[in-house]
Amino acid sequence: MKGIITFIIISCCTVGVLGQSQQAQLQKILSRKVPCLFEGNTIKLDTALYADSRSVSYSYSYYYPKYFKEIWPKEEVIGEVRKKTDTYIDTVTYVSPDQQAQFKIFAGQVVPFPLGTKRQLKAADVMSVEKAVDDYIKIIKAGKDKELGKVKTTFVGKGINGYNFSICVKAWKGQTQYLYKIIVAELPATGELIFSHFLYQYNAAVKAKYEALGNTLANGFNAD
Numbered sequence: 001m002k003g004i005i006t007f008i009i010i011s012c013c014t015v016g017v018l019g020q021s022q023q024a025q026l027q028k029i030l031s032r033k034v035p036c037l038f039e040g041n042t043i044k045l046d047t048a049l050y051a052d053s054r055s056v057s058y059s060y061s062y063y064y065p066k067y068f069k070e071i072w073p074k075e076e077v078i079g080e081v082r083k084k085t086d087t088y089i090d091t092v093t094y095v096s097p098d099q100q101a102q103f104k105i106f107a108g109q110v111v112p113f114p115l116g117t118k119r120q121l122k123a124a125d126v127m128s129v130e131k132a133v134d135d136y137i138k139i140i141k142a143g144k145d146k147e148l149g150k151v152k153t154t155f156v157g158k159g160i161n162g163y164n165f166s167i168c169v170k171a172w173k174g175q176t177q178y179l180y181k182i183i184v185a186e187l188p189a190t191g192e193l194i195f196s197h198f199l200y201q202y203n204a205a206v207k208a209k210y211e212a213l214g215n216t217l218a219n220g221f222n223a224d
Contacts, residue, residue, distance in 0.1 A: 036159025041212035068094035101202035108195035115191030185223035
């Protein structure tokens with residue numbers, strides 16, 4: 001009997017030590033902070049010409065020029081029911097007056113995460129999200145991203161802030177220059193994480209006019 005009690009006590013102590021170790025590992029992972037920024041010239045956004053917007057549904061915020069044309073996709077609705085499911089229905093596009101620059105914001109893949117469940121967050125959960133981010137970077141570098149396709153990348157960076165991640169990409173194809181930022185943030189309704197995309201592009205011939213603006217807007221696209 002004494003041996004059984006001793007075994008139980010040792011087992012409880014072992015579980016307690018393992019639990020503390022796992023929590024320490026989780027806290028270490030969540031404390032990581034690595035910025036993901038586009039370097040280069042930026043501009044100061046005058047509130048007379050620029051406004052900020054926030055998406056409650058997807059947990060991101062961004063700035064946009066008031067003088068750009070805002071475009072939303074047309075949705076066919078019959079009897080209050082969508083005629084077809086369009087994954088880009090929440091996509092918004094902004095186009096410059098001279099049509100030499102534009103950017104669009106759209107939602108991407110969803111990553112399972114235990115925030116919306118009773119299951120306690122573990123280090124492995126965060127690392128699985130980071131793996132999804134790393135896998136997406138590989139897709140971009142391989143020229144298989146649905147939006148970019150095959151481009152010449154000049155910069156690829158990964159940002160980390162706890163369990164929120166971001167990807168920053170500078171690329172070009174022909175005369176088109178790209179600034180591509182993807183953030184991974186919480187979906188308020190479910191607690192899952194979602195990839196939200198910001199894609200800015202401009203004609204290299206007007207680099208002096210639109211590069212600094214692009215750096216500023218891309219850096220301002222963040223998890224809310």
